[in-house]
Each structure stands twice: as structure tokens, then as C-alpha cells.
Amino acid sequence: MKSFLCGLTLLLAGQAWAQGPVITQANLESVTVYSTGVEMNHKAKIAVPAGSSEILINNVANVLDENSIRIGAGANVTIMSVSFTRDYLKQENRTPAYLRVEDSLKSARRGLSRLEAAYNAEQNALKILEKNQAIGGANTGVNVAELAKMVDYNKAKQVELSNNMIAIAEKQAEQQKIVARLEQQLAEESRDRSGAGGQLLVQVMAGSAASSEFNISYISPNAGWTAFYDLRAENTNSNLKILYKANLVQNTGLDWKKVKLTLSTGNPAQSGNAPQLQAWMLRYGSPAYYANQSAYQNRIQAKSSVTRAIEGAAPGIQVETSAAEDRSLSNYTALVENQLSTTFDVELPYDIASNDKPHSVSLKEYSLPVRYKYYAVPKADPDAFLMAEVSQYEKLNLLPGEANIILENMYVGKSYLNPYATTDTLNLSMGRDKKITIKREKVMEQSGVKLLGSTKKQTFTYEIRLRNGKREAVSLLLKDQYPVATDNNMEVELLEASGAEINKETGVLTWKLDLAPGATQTVRISYSVKYPKDKVISNL
Structure with missing residues (x-):
């Protein structure tokens, strides 16, 4: 009798497996998008039969990390195993x-x-x-x-x-x-991959037949987001408005329909293991030089905290909300600072197609008091650039990204916002201003070459003429440079600098100029370089 019951149990179990898996669809509820990768959260209502059974869950991402799969079910259901699969017999979805x-x-x-x-x-x-x-x-x-x-x-x-x-x-x-x-x-x-999702094959054990809700989550690499901005200024006397946006791209094979979005600055693929130091072994090799030292030499020198304290601290950051902005999408986004990352919880549901194209999501809008100034390096570029200095920018939780510049209600170009600067002031480039004209010319009669015994002496003189064609006065930070000797046989002498601040280590000269409306001003730089006449300096 006992062997008969065992055989009957095995027969019934075999019949249950032979019936095939229970097939259902997973409904996408919410996603958390990281800079690279996305956590996708689904729900599915499944009628689970008694005993052991297989459940085939469709409508999940086309690629996912199987180690990240998490499935929760009712108390009556035990998850035995989960595997990811693709239905290769299904025809490729074509829109x-x-x-x-x-x-x-x-x-x-x-x-x-x-x-x-x-x-x-x-x-x-x-x-x-x-x-x-x-x-x-x-x-x-x-x-x-x-x-x-x-x-x-x-x-x-x-x-x-x-x-x-x-x-x-x-x-x-x-x-x-x-x-x-x-x-x-x-x-x-063909980039539209909607409908080309994957499947989860779940083996479960249920004490009795019941309808159970399954909560499914996993990480897929086929999504991500980057920050980009709109920088708006009515004029140089107004606050700077920063519209913080996200460019979101997803190619998970599923069109996200009315899902709750969360954007995170974290990285789900980042290792959680603490780093360890290994022995630092010194070796001889060729000297390394910076490929582009001018990027360092021409960098805007931000005011130190001491200088700002002397001049008076800048007003703090304010977030303005006008009546028109109360319909603003940014008011439906909650910013949450976690221990290791920042998240933006978007309350409004979004539709994001699986087509590998960028979709714009508005996050936050700030109105900031800023200092405006003009900046010019005529040796490298003949135009003057409007710069906006932002203090206490670390409170904004900004990320590096491109920015559209809208000045006086006109699109004037693109810039790049890098909040990871090591200075306490963030300098934002607001584009070129053609109303400030700058011309840098070599003064030929005060430039030339002289041979002095075994040495050669070259003299260079440049004149920089500036004109303010605007109706208001402007403050201009002007930079130029003279060379720095790298050999004992070289001798560099700065002959004239027109009152510029001199950085002898880098050779950078800085003028802080105030130009009245319609005013012109001229500065001059002159220097000499003496070196053996049988040598050639290629970059002089």
C-alpha cells in the first residue's frame, strides 16, 4: 500500500510537470535609474496551483543581472529557484x-x-x-x-x-x-526594441492553490542617465536660473508606461569592497609632461575664502518659486540625500520608450544670486566670455553635464558645467559677448632679435586694445602670459606688464579691468628671451 501511494504521488507530480508552466505577464511599477544601469520593479498576480509548479513570467528586461533577481510572494508560496531565459522562437518585434x-x-x-x-x-x-x-x-x-x-x-x-x-x-x-x-x-x-523583453522561469512550492501577488526586482544594464542644464539669465543684474534636467536612455526591450521614476547618482555595479594598498615600487622611466599646460595656465583663478570674506560674503542660495512655476515639473520632484548618493523621486508618471534615444526629464529649478564678470584670453581666443560665479554650489547636488545657455531670452550656445572643481566658487561660462571687442597685435618696432656673442636675445612686445560697446559698465578679467625658462642656459625677462598681477611660476598675467560704456583701454606686455645662438626653441 505504501509503495502504491508513493507511485501515485510521483504520477501526480509528473502529470503536474507535464501540464507545462503557468504563464503570466509582469507589470512594471517603478524604476530606479542609475548613471549606468536600472533597477526595475514589477508586480504580477498569479494563480499558483498546489504542490510544485513552474511559472513563466513574461515582460521583463531583455538583459539583466541574474544575481540581482529578487522575487517575493505570499506566505503560502516558497520560491525554489529562478532563472532568466529568452524566447528565441518568438519573432523579433517590429513596429x-x-x-x-x-x-x-x-x-x-x-x-x-x-x-x-x-x-x-x-x-x-x-x-x-x-x-x-x-x-x-x-x-x-x-x-x-x-x-x-x-x-x-x-x-x-x-x-x-x-x-x-x-x-x-x-x-x-x-x-x-x-x-x-x-x-x-x-x-x-530598428533601435526601437519594445516588445523584445525576456522571461523569468520560477519554480515554486505551494501548500494549497491560491492567488498570490509576486513582487519582482532586478538590475538591468540597458538604461542610464546623464545630467544636462539650461542656464538662463535675463541680464547681468538678474539672478541665474538653472534648470536641472536628466537625459534618460533605455533599451530594456520594454516600453515604460506610466511608471514612477527615481533617478540616482549611485552606481549599482560599483564594488562594495574597501580598497587595500599594495607596495609602491619606484622605477626609472622617461619624464612625463602635461600635454596641454595652457588649460592650467589659463584657468580662471577663483577668489579664496579669505578674499571673499574681506569683500563681503555672497548671499546664500535661494530657490525661488513664482506663481507660474507652481505648475512646473520640478515641483513634482523630491530630492533625497543618502549616505553615498543622491536620488530624485519624480512623482509624475513617465512614458519612456525602449528605443535607445534620450528622453528629457525635468528635475529641479534653482534661482541663484551670482556675480557676473567677463573673462578674456586674447592669445587663445579673440572674444570675451561672460562668466557667472556661484558660491555654495555644493548644496545643489549638481553633476557634470552639458548646458544650454539662454541669455537675454536668446540661445547663445553650449557650455559645460563641472561641479567637481576644487575651488569654493563655481565658474559657469555663459557664452561669448561680441559687444566687447579685443584685439591683440604684435608691436613690430619693439620686437626683434639681437646676437650678443654666443647668445641670441629675442624681444616680444604685444599690445591688447579693448573696447566696451555695451550700454553698461563691465568688469573684465584679462589674461595673457610670458614664457617660463626650463633650462639654466635660458634667461627670460618680463620687461613690461601694464600693472598686471604676475604669477612667476606659471608666467600668467592677470588684469582686473573696469570698462565704462563705450570706453577703450590698452595694456601692453613685453618680454625677452636669451639663449645660446646654436640652439632652437621650437615653441617660442
Whole structure:
């Protein structure tokens, strides 16, 4: 009797497995998007049979980290195992737009093939005609009249065939352009991977049949976001408005429909192991030099905290909210500072297509009191740049990213915001101002070369003329430089600097100028370099 019951149990279990898995769909509820990677959270209502069974959950990401899968179910259900799989027998999802472009491309390629066939037919006819031109020399019985007719026929036919080939070649070129454009559009449409998700095969054990809610979460690498900004200023007397946005891209195979978004500055793939130091072994090698020292030399020198205290501390950061902004998307975003990261919880549900294209998400909007100044390095660029100095910027939780600049309600270009500067003031470039003209010219009569025994002395003199074409006074930070000797046989002497602040280590000269409306000002820099006359300084 006991063996009969065991056999019956095995038979029933085999019948349960033979029935196949329970198939269901997972509903995407929320996502947490990291700079690289996304945590996706689903829910599924599943009728679980009693005993052991398999559940096949569709509508999950096309690629995921299996070690990150977490599934919770009711108290009556025990999760035995979970595995990720793909249904390779299912046809690849193609959107209606993809199918329309694909049909157009097939038709265009057929048209191109027909043109190529027509061109080849005309070309072959021309070759046959050219071979038959020898008939007059091979058949001596052809009289002059027949030969003349044959020449006229060949000539007319050659012209006709050549013209046909030219016309067909022109049509081929146009058709090839159409095919190329359709191929490019098809490649664009193929980026839409919606409907190409994966599956989770879950083995469960249930004490009794019941309907249970499954909570599913995992990490997928096929999503991420970067920060970008709009920098707006009405004029140089107004506050600077920073619209903090996210460029979000996802290619998980699922279109996110009305999901709750959370954006995090953390990295789910970052190792949690604390670093350890190894022995630091010194070795001889070639000296290393900075590839672009001018980037360091021309860097804006931010005011120190001591200087700012003397001049008076800048007012603190304020977040302004006007009546018009109360409909602003940024008011539906909550910023949460965690121990190791910052998250933006977006209350409004979003639709994000799985097409590997950037989607803009508004996060926060700040209105900041700033100091405006102009900055120019005419040796490197002839234009003046408007700069905005922001204090206490670390409170804004900004990330590096591109910024659109809108000045006086006009788009003036792009900049780059880097909040990881080591200074206590963030300098934001607000673009070029053509109303401030700067011209740097070499003064030839005060420049030249002299030979002094075994040495050569070169003198350089430059004049920088500035004009303020604006209706208001401006403060301008002007920079130039003179060379720095790197050898005992070199001797550099600064002859004139027009009152500039001098950094002898870097050779950078700095002028702080105040220009009245319509005013002009001139500064001059002059220096000499003495070195052995049998040497050549390549970068002088």
C-alpha cells in the first residue's frame, strides 16, 4: 500500500510537470535609474496551483543581472529557484513604422536593380555596335553609299545609346540616394526594441492553490542617465536660473508606461569592497609632461575664502518659486540625500520608450544670486566670455553635464558645467559677448632679435586694445602670459606688464579691468628671451 501511494504521488507530480508552466505577464511599477544601469520593479498576480509548479513570467528586461533577481510572494508560496531565459522562437518585434520603412526600402532596391539592368543592356548594345564597325574593312564588296549609310547609322545609334546611359546613370544616382536614406531610417527604426523583453522561469512550492501577488526586482544594464542644464539669465543684474534636467536612455526591450521614476547618482555595479594598498615600487622611466599646460595656465583663478570674506560674503542660495512655476515639473520632484548618493523621486508618471534615444526629464529649478564678470584670453581666443560665479554650489547636488545657455531670452550656445572643481566658487561660462571687442597685435618696432656673442636675445612686445560697446559698465578679467625658462642656459625677462598681477611660476598675467560704456583701454606686455645662438626653441 505504501509503495502504491508513493507511485501515485510521483504520477501526480509528473502529470503536474507535464501540464507545462503557468504563464503570466509582469507589470512594471517603478524604476530606479542609475548613471549606468536600472533597477526595475514589477508586480504580477498569479494563480499558483498546489504542490510544485513552474511559472513563466513574461515582460521583463531583455538583459539583466541574474544575481540581482529578487522575487517575493505570499506566505503560502516558497520560491525554489529562478532563472532568466529568452524566447528565441518568438519573432523579433517590429513596429509599424519599421515595417513601412522596410517595405519602402525593398521597393527602392527593386527600382535600383531595374535601372542597373537597363544600364547594362544599353552598355552591351554599345559594345556590339563597336564590334560591328569593322564590317567595312572585312567586306571589301561594300560600296561607298552603303558604307556612308552604315557610318551614319552607327553614329546616330552610338549617340542614342550614350545618351540613354547618361540618363539612366543620373536616375541610378538619385535612386541610390533614396536607398541610402531609407537604409539610414531603417537603422533608426530598428533601435526601437519594445516588445523584445525576456522571461523569468520560477519554480515554486505551494501548500494549497491560491492567488498570490509576486513582487519582482532586478538590475538591468540597458538604461542610464546623464545630467544636462539650461542656464538662463535675463541680464547681468538678474539672478541665474538653472534648470536641472536628466537625459534618460533605455533599451530594456520594454516600453515604460506610466511608471514612477527615481533617478540616482549611485552606481549599482560599483564594488562594495574597501580598497587595500599594495607596495609602491619606484622605477626609472622617461619624464612625463602635461600635454596641454595652457588649460592650467589659463584657468580662471577663483577668489579664496579669505578674499571673499574681506569683500563681503555672497548671499546664500535661494530657490525661488513664482506663481507660474507652481505648475512646473520640478515641483513634482523630491530630492533625497543618502549616505553615498543622491536620488530624485519624480512623482509624475513617465512614458519612456525602449528605443535607445534620450528622453528629457525635468528635475529641479534653482534661482541663484551670482556675480557676473567677463573673462578674456586674447592669445587663445579673440572674444570675451561672460562668466557667472556661484558660491555654495555644493548644496545643489549638481553633476557634470552639458548646458544650454539662454541669455537675454536668446540661445547663445553650449557650455559645460563641472561641479567637481576644487575651488569654493563655481565658474559657469555663459557664452561669448561680441559687444566687447579685443584685439591683440604684435608691436613690430619693439620686437626683434639681437646676437650678443654666443647668445641670441629675442624681444616680444604685444599690445591688447579693448573696447566696451555695451550700454553698461563691465568688469573684465584679462589674461595673457610670458614664457617660463626650463633650462639654466635660458634667461627670460618680463620687461613690461601694464600693472598686471604676475604669477612667476606659471608666467600668467592677470588684469582686473573696469570698462565704462563705450570706453577703450590698452595694456601692453613685453618680454625677452636669451639663449645660446646654436640652439632652437621650437615653441617660442
